[in-house]
Amino acid sequence: MEARISSDRLEFGGDRHPGPAEAVSRSLMRTTTEIDARSPAVPPNQRRAALARAVAALPALGAVDLASPYGVHRLTAIWLESRSSSATSAAYHTDLNGWLTWCAVRRLDPLAVRRADVDLYKVDMSTQFATSTVARKLSAVSSWYQYLISNDACDRNPVAAVDRPKVDRDVSRTVSLSRDEAGRFLAAAAGDDQPVRLRTAALLGIMLTEGVRVSEICNADIADLGYNRGWRTLTVTRKGGKRQALPLAPPIADALDRYLSDRATNSGIAPGQLAGPLFVTGPTGPHHGGRRLDRWAITKLIRRIARQADIPSWSQLTPHSLRHSFATLSLDAGAALRDVQDAMGHADPRTTRAYDRARYSLDRHPATRLVSFVAVRDADPAP
Numbered sequence: 595m596e597a598r599i600s601s602d603r604l605e606f607g608g609d610r611h612p613g614p615a616e617a618v619s620r621s622l623m624r625t626t627t628e629i630d631a632r633s634p635a636v637p638p639n640q641r642r643a644a645l646a647r648a649v650a651a652l653p654a655l656g657a658v659d660l661a662s663p664y665g666v667h668r669l670t671a672i673w674l675e676s677r678s679s680s681a682t683s684a685a686y687h688t689d690l691n692g693w694l695t696w697c698a699v700r701r702l703d704p705l706a707v708r709r710a711d712v713d714l715y716k717v718d719m720s721t722q723f724a725t726s727t728v729a730r731k732l733s734a735v736s737s738w739y740q741y742l743i744s745n746d747a748c749d750r751n752p753v754a755a756v757d758r759p760k761v762d763r764d765v766s767r768t769v770s771l772s773r774d775e776a777g778r779f780l781a782a783a784a785g786d787d788q789p790v791r792l793r794t795a796a797l798l799g800i801m802l803t804e805g806v807r808v809s810e811i812c813n814a815d816i817a818d819l820g821y822n823r824g825w826r827t828l829t830v831t832r833k834g835g836k837r838q839a840l841p842l843a844p845p846i847a848d849a850l851d852r853y854l855s856d857r858a859t860n861s862g863i864a865p866g867q868l869a870g871p872l873f874v875t876g877p878t879g880p881h882h883g884g885r886r887l888d889r890w891a892i893t894k895l896i897r898r899i900a901r902q903a904d905i906p907s908w909s910q911l912t913p914h915s916l917r918h919s920f921a922t923l924s925l926d927a928g929a930a931l932r933d934v935q936d937a938m939g940h941a942d943p944r945t946t947r948a949y950d951r952a953r954y955s956l957d958r959h960p961a962t963r964l965v966s967f968v969a970v971r972d973a974d975p976a977p
Contacts, residue, residue: 641680645671648687653698666705666747673741678834681809689734692719705748712756724767725759732758769910770918773926775903776802782903784849790876792853797873797892798899799846801913805920805938806830806840808889808913814872816854826850828872832939840937889913921949 649671650658659665670690677683696715697704712732719728735753742748771779783798785791801811810830818829820839826847827839842850851865857874858865874884875891892913900908917938924934935946 642671642675645674645683649674652687652691652694654694654702654704664745664747666742669742669745669747670738673738679809679831680813681807682833685730686734686737689731690738692731693735705742707752709752709755712752716756716759720759726761726767729759729761732756768912768914768918769907770915770922771802771905771911773923775905776919776923778903779900779905782899786899786902792849792856793873794895794899796846796850796853797887798896798916799849800828800842801892801916802920803843803846804828804840805917805924805934807833807917807939808892811873812886812888812892816868816870816872818872819850833941836939838939918949921946925950 646660649667650660652670655666655670658667660668660671662668674683674687677686693715694704696718697707697711700711702711712735716728716732719731723731732753736751739748739751739753743751780799780802784795786794788794797811800806801808810832814828814830820827820829822839822841825841826844827841829837829839832838854868855865858868861868871886873887875887876884893911896911896913896916897908900911905911921934921938924937925931931943931946931950934949935943938946940946
């Protein structure tokens with residue numbers, strides 16, 4: 595749970611919910627995972643049902659009444675459903691849950707709070723999260739209030755007048771891999787000794803060499819694979835619903851085909867009959883191979899493989915670390931900034947330039963030249 599919990603019992607709209615707050619957090623996380631892991635091809639009614647369950651689990655909103663056409667719960671579910679992607683819906687749900695949990699612990703009605711309450715919430719968050727994360731969370735909560743106001747379900751937006759943290763686009767806290775670390779990481783993935791080793795090699799190979807977002811790889815289906823101009827391709831759904839075909843490097847395509855062939859064999863079918871999610875939780879199960887893999891499972895996998903590869907920052911790595919590494923290493927390899935922008939699906943070139951600036955600030959910092967200069971001077975014989 596994102597807000598710090600000072601009590602073992604939470605107040606949810608007048609109903610007492612006994613038990614550790616951590617259990618409530620895990621329940622909400624599972625619900626959010628269900629939203630995020632859904633493919634764009636999932637029928638709208640199933641996605642809507644998942645969102646309804648997620649909204650019903652939110653604290654501080656009073657008795658759940660999804661039947662009321664303009665009740666807060668139903669409007670919140672529609673607000674989440676109207677986001678541009680399932681990943682955005684999941685992120686907004688998480689951000690709103692953090693704010694509502696903070697209100698619940700303090701017995702505040704979120705529809706009657708004032709700016710001062712949001713200011714305190716911002717102060718609390720600033721001790722736990724990066725400036726960019728605080729700004730994003732406030733933006734999500736503000737969007738929720740604006741949606742309620744536009745439907746006459748709330749009188750004011752207490753976030754509107756709050757000073758948002760200034761985000762330095764040149765500074766990134768994302769930990770990425772060096773060229774040597776990336777090589778060791780891919781080697782460790784290919785040599786994984788777990789039963790899912792074929793999946794590990796294919797999945798992490800695609801993420802590092804294609805720079806895909808974790809939501810894009812989670813939502814990818816076998817039907818998204820194809821061929822174009824001699825390349826094995828994977829078509830992913832970018833932000834805003836845009837579809838983009840990515841060419842898979844031959845070693846990565848081979849690793850993927852080995853994984854899919856193994857899945858088909860374990861399911862007792864021909865590889866051409868395999869259908870469903872591209873990456874699943876195990877070799878057996880429904881849809882010829884288990885449940886769709888989610889971002890938390892991928893994060894754990896990345897850290898396990900990075901630890902095996904003796905990467906010092908293994909515990910700080912995330913799926914976005916591989917995307918960040920793709921950008922910086924591609925630029926190091928001489929790729930044009932525009933080509934990297936297109937490959938990453940960035941609509942704004944300034945977003946891609948931020949990766950270039952982060953790379954420059956470390957690799958080309960004057961300190962590296964100064965150390966060499968001082969070392970040479972120290973080696974000179976004394977007069």
